Amino acid sequence: MGVKAYLKQGKPLLFDGAMGTYFAARPGRAAERCELANLEHPEEVSAIHRAYLEAGCRAIKTNTFSVGVDLAQGKHALARQIIAEGARLAREAAEPFGAFVFADLGPAPQDKEHSPAELYCLQLDLFLEQGLTCFLAETLPTDDGIPELARYLKRRCPDAFLLVSFAVGADGVTREGALGRELFRRTAALTEVDAAGFNCISGPLHLLRYIEGLERGDTLLSVMPNAGYPTVVGRRTLYKGTPDYFSRRMVQIVGAGASIVGGCCGTTPEHIACAARALEGTSIRCPAAPAEKARLRVEAGDVNPLWEKLRSGKRVVAVELDPPADDDLAPFLEGVRTLREAGVDAVTIADCPVGRPRADSSLLACKLKRELGVEPLPHMTCRDRNLNATKALLLGLSMEGVHNVLLITGDPIPSTDRDEVKSVFNFNSRKLARYVSGLNGESLSTPFQIFAALNLNARNFSVQLRLAQEKEECGVAGFLTQPVLSREALEHLIQARAVLKGKLLGGIFPVVSHRNACFLNNEISGMYVCDEIVSQYVGKDRAEAEELALRISTRIAREIQPYTDGIYLMTPFRRVELITKILKAIG
Structure with a gap:
């Protein structure tokens, strides 16, 4: 049974929680890179997968979130190893439970040599080699490269399932300054994307409130919040959101229209177990259209004289x-x-x-x-x-x-x-x-x-x-x-x-003097006074230099006017x- 067929049964698909924070909480692992555990501590990765599956989730993510960084740094052999082992460990853990395995892609790093689209497609090729057909691009601050990723995936594997998830704060804005609603709208409009939603940064209540006003049409909605918000105790980062509180919010999130749910940073197998029990018997519901909120602001707004003059052609x-x-x-x-x-x-x-x-x-x-x-x-x-x-x-x-x-x-x-x-x-x-x-x-x-x-x-x-x-x-x-x-x-x-x-x-x-021209050329970024102009100021006193500045500036104003x-x-x-x-x- 595929993901779409599973969802057509009317029950939500529950994902696992946070591999990264759960691995870091294990003894002696706080300073280690989670993805390298596929190669160095595979038994621990398998144990974490099993713990979430035994808790009741029906989809797990491969431990490959940061592989895009390896590819951006030219470490293709390492990326291939991490993905191959990550896929193997996840498949072996999921098989006895009949659970789905999603290839996990974190945000593509900003790289001068490779575009986000190139880095995503390189990862897709490696995952497809391993036989995976479900994909999750998560914690994204922008949709850069997502249209290309989606088209490339569906050309290579028409039956693949693609879920795209953005990371927004409580104000609905990503760390790149992009609006989550706009990212969701653009992504949901891509025919090659099967589901879209939000994860990370925000706790369950804030994401619940956020999706309640979201215009999503018939798009499959995914919501995977953090357990809460982090607190630093000593040298450890802890999430204090309790499993009971998390599970109650999960029920509300499904009631608000989410078809796919799960946890991000700070969510443990206990959080997922509690959510699985709370969601038992829950059906996916299509929410009503978001109500128009009353807006206490002046309808017409202020006048902008500068822009009105520019817009009128003056x-x-x-x-x-x-x-x-x-x-x-x-x-x-x-x-x-x-x-x-x-x-x-x-x-x-x-x-x-x-x-x-x-x-x-x-x-x-x-x-x-x-x-x-x-x-x-x-x-x-x-x-x-x-x-x-x-x-x-x-x-x-x-x-x-x-x-x-x-x-x-x-x-x-x-x-x-x-x-x-x-x-x-x-x-x-x-x-x-x-x-x-x-x-x-x-x-x-x-x-x-x-x-x-x-x-x-x-x-x-x-x-x-x-x-x-x-x-x-x-x-x-x-x-x-x-x-x-x-x-x-x-x-x-x-x-x-x-x-x-x-x-x-x-x-x-x-330019008001020869000294001024030299200063601009040598000490102010973005300024350049050509030699022809500089030479005209040699030997000029203040009055003469100002008269020259007047003539040159007037000439330049006329030259640039068209x-x-x-x-x-x-x-x-x-x-x-x-x-x-x-x-x-x-x-």
Whole structure:
């Protein structure tokens, strides 16, 4: 009997629990890699399989979760051994119980040489050699490579059963910043996928609440939560969720529409035994359509003047003004007032540029919006905030009427400070854009318009262009470019205009001295002033250099106009008056 035939009987399919955490809890095994136990401690792996089967599960996973890492590292022989032994041990354990054996694939690592699809398909080939036809891709933070995996599997083995499971937190977001609902929707739409669902990170109650509002159609739903949430005791990580509590939630999860259930981190044979007893006689039920929840938010949302102007086809002017390094805000505010009177559409505020601490860009953005009525565009870096802190900040910005953000990875902390101050990068700008885009659809009455940076001065600009296209796929609606101060940068801008769909604000930086030009070329990443421009500043005093900056910036503004939707002026050394002269000259 196959998996589909089993489920047609109307009873849920119960999986095993967590091989990894259960193996790590055995004496002397906490520091060992679980998958290597297939080769080094096969009797222990077999004993764990039997313990879950005797507890009452009717499907077990091969002990192969991290084999994708071996393949990414070029360890093909080791991967083949782990999979061959993992498949043998699982089959031998399952046969007396008539249980299903699922080939277990963990998330494909981000690898420069191999795409996720390639790593998944390499594993499929090795599992198919062992005669396995049931597959579980689990704990996934994205669906990268899943469509290719599904198509490849069904070409190789049309009768195979494929279950795809994503790992979401209590807020329904993966560690890559992707929305679980959207991942589920896209995966369920693939005809080659037989079931989809969620596992890991969340405890049973949070996954229960999550699936209660899930639109799933007739897709077979799988839910395999953790036993609860981890607590560190001494050097051990423990899950305190009890088997009795877990089993009660399993009954509710099946009642909410899950056809396939089981356990992830922290779930032991005791958890599965208790769940098996509680589910005895339980039937799979198709849930009613999720009720529309009342939403206490303004239906129309706020107006976004900057984006409305861009969308209408009118050119915009954004000016960057560095935030103060102390608590004296007067010069900054005076500069903003001057820019407002000059007709600037938005003031962009850097987020601790060059990794040096300055006044918070988001707090300043709220102040400008509230007190001066100026449209701000705060920079938001991936440095020093995890996804929780980022969401909290975005919600605060939205409440204050700030609905445009510039997302950048951010500069690392300068090396001289790293002994005392550590950089924290949990994600990159693409992942952050995907996360903000997900919030737009889930939590916000007025969506953020997401901008990103485009480095026109990169040596390998084709890579930058590809990354920019990926950013657009993640929800980026426009780009602010690095300054055009060379013929190469202009050519790269023309390329970008031909390829990218989003709005482009062309970067202009008024170089104010020969020393300034040399500094930019040698110490600021992403900046390049061509020799022709640098040489013009030799011997110029301040007044002469500013007049030259005015002429060069005005010329560049006119050259880039056909390829941009506006300009992005960077203010050197708070010389706001120079910026106003450039704006007046441009007209």
